[in-house]
Amino acid sequence: MALVTVFMLVFLISLCKSDDQLTPAKPLYPGDTLISDGGVFALGFFSPTKSNATLYVGIWYHNISQRTVVWVANRDNPITAPSSAMLFISNSSELVLSESGGHTLWKARNNISTGGSGATVVLLNSGNLMLRFPNGTVLWQSFDHLTDTILPGMKLLLKYNGQVAQRIFSWKGPDDPSTGNFSLSGDPESDLQIFLWNGTSPYWRSGAWNGALVSAMYQSNTSTIMYQTIINKGNSIYMMYSVSDDSPSMRLTLDYTGALRMLIWNSNLFAWSVLINGPTYACGSYASCGPFGYCDASEAFPSCKCLDGFKPDGLNISRGCVRKEKMKCSYGDSFLTMSGMKTPDKFLYIRNRSFDECMEECRRNCSCTAYAYANLSSAIMMGDTSRCLIWIRELVDMTKISGGGENLYLRLPNSNAVKKESDVLKIVLPVIASLLIFTCICVVWICKSRAFMLGKRQRKEIQNKFMVQYLSASNELRDENVDFPFVVFEDVVTATDNFSHYNMLGKGGFGKVYKGILEGGKEVAVKRLSKDSGQGIEEFRNEVVLIARLQHRNLVKLVGCCIHEDEKLLIYEYLPNKSLDAFLFDASRKTVLDWPKRFKIIKGVARGLLYLHQDSRLTIIHRDLKAGNILLDAEMSPKISDFGMARIFGGNQQQENTTRVVGTYGYMSPEYAMEGVFSVKSDIYSFGILLLEIISGFRISSPHLIIGFPNLIAYSWSLWKDGNARDLVDSSIVEGFPLHEVLRCIHIALLCIQDHPDDRPLMSSVVFMLENNTAPLPQPKQPIYFLQKNRPIEDARENMENSVNGVSITALEGR
Structure with a gap:
């Protein structure tokens, strides 16, 4: 009897043992895993949430403690009856996922009718799951059916017979593997670029390839080299990337926010580090700067600008730019070289042209606004390797890149055209006569005004x-x-x-x-x-x-x-645009403040405060930072104003007490409003309130606009706590903004308005968090002090002085 018991135990252990192969006689059940031979990847059942109410079959890194799923089989058809789920090889050599009653949830089809029997499934160390016959014939492999992640060695089929062939799709949410809104694919109109889509709308574009077959990136701290390769096989074009031997784990992932990230595992931090992240700035999104506008990413703080010879089309530069001088379609028109550019979209690709011939193609077409030229690798374009691109009429989705890009030749009218001699005489003679008269007048005027000027x-x-x-x-x-x-x-x-x-x-x-x-x-x-x-x-x-x-x-x-x-x-x-509150709290004007402009204002105010607190030779506390004291120039860049209440700190002074509290109620920190203690952390509190106002479009003290909440602080915290922070976003910008960027700003605002000054970050940390969207953020503490306080505020536009307490308070008027 004892011998039988030992035999049964050995038999059960052999069944539960992780292996790298699946056979018809050995299905996979929840709790079982298939592990690659080198222990790099695992295949099994997983739940993206803690409830385990629904299961998915996926592949994840086995040698990394933080579970990272790279492929999902049944992403749009989850298992709802986990106890009956099974992954098995059918009699027709197909890999099938089923649950109770034999209901098929997902199937890897065998498209080969011959080749033998006894198919097996093997998980390779590359992360590829293969269904194959013993003779090596591959019936199906996961590398041909991508989800949201591209691993080294995977091929993304960009085009097949001139059509978009393959896409990767993001997850729908952080805990929802189903097909999301964002996808990556080749350009439907050409073979020269890649698009990131939000639904059916372009979200980001790579720019046309300019000749590089293989691009490489070196990471010094790991000695890793990553190669991106474009492969052209005539009727099909692939993109793939590979890494050098002994590199840490790497993956290219499209996440649910639309961010395309190249990640590398950092074994020291036990976390994924970001190598490449795009789009990395607001104006990097598709056509965000409008026609003839470009995103200048060569600067420390990228922003929209107009091409040379163009000016903004109104106050909102996202509407694009217009020519300063109309084109006359003259053969003498000049071409301005703009270096380091990501070429615009909607180009016309002309083959078999030299550089000079490409320029002439543009010059003789009155509608041509620009051209670009490159020699492509023969491995990218078979046969003709010239790449002549010309643009007809509008130029959209351009970026100036530091240390990259190519030359774009922009057509401008010839301002030095030769005039006829008769026209010159008609202008010159009256001018000479006018100058003589003017000289006489000036002599008399100078003599008379000399005494006055003295x-x-x-x-x-x-x-x-x-x-x-x-x-x-x-x-x-x-x-x-x-x-x-x-x-x-x-x-x-x-x-x-x-x-x-x-x-x-x-x-x-x-x-x-x-x-x-x-x-x-x-x-x-x-x-x-x-x-x-x-x-x-x-x-x-x-x-x-x-x-x-x-x-x-x-x-x-x-x-x-x-x-x-x-x-x-x-x-x-x-400053022609006056103050921020004139736009932010005016329903008829707030639409001018789209999210890129609001984020630009947020970062500009943060940099201005950093200068006051740290980077100038003085330490200055503003003490009245609010929307009404943020002025906007013609390009909607913010400038902090009204330093009448500011105070200078000297030496190692950290804070000060005052019996005369000045400022604006709602923006004042608890320790300043109630105790008269102010420091740089007082300004940081005001900045946090301003940040919430910019995001929401509400004044800090507009309770009638936020039903059921005494003020904007209580409303913001409630939404954040319940995971509904997106609902805080102003309805005028609810479409077309990067959700992860807005949520990060809300998170930073809540860190700034914490009750205790020591809990609030310094302005240097705030600027770093705003400009590095991968930097981790600490969890904010609930702002208790003003959360339940609803100070009644009478309509007032002027400062009100409380002579008893010595408190000077600007009361905010709700609109």
């Missing part, structure tokens, strides 16, 4: 001397030599047309703001402090002292200042 110079010197004495009373300026830009009061009066009501841009707690034009045509914004604003005197001095010492692209620039009797004026650069 008097004006003396008055200006007196005013400047008074300004220096006045501003030297500032504690921040004492013992420092600061060069202030002074403007004479008469010049300000002239520039603003005597402070005309028609030139008024707006008004605030300390006075009104006017548009003005200084001598030379420079447009400025003039801030005129109210004469009865005693509070404004200190803020005026503070703002002049600070801005005169600060220079950054995301800080408003001070053009000059003026004190005349009881008049105190600040002159700034003029």
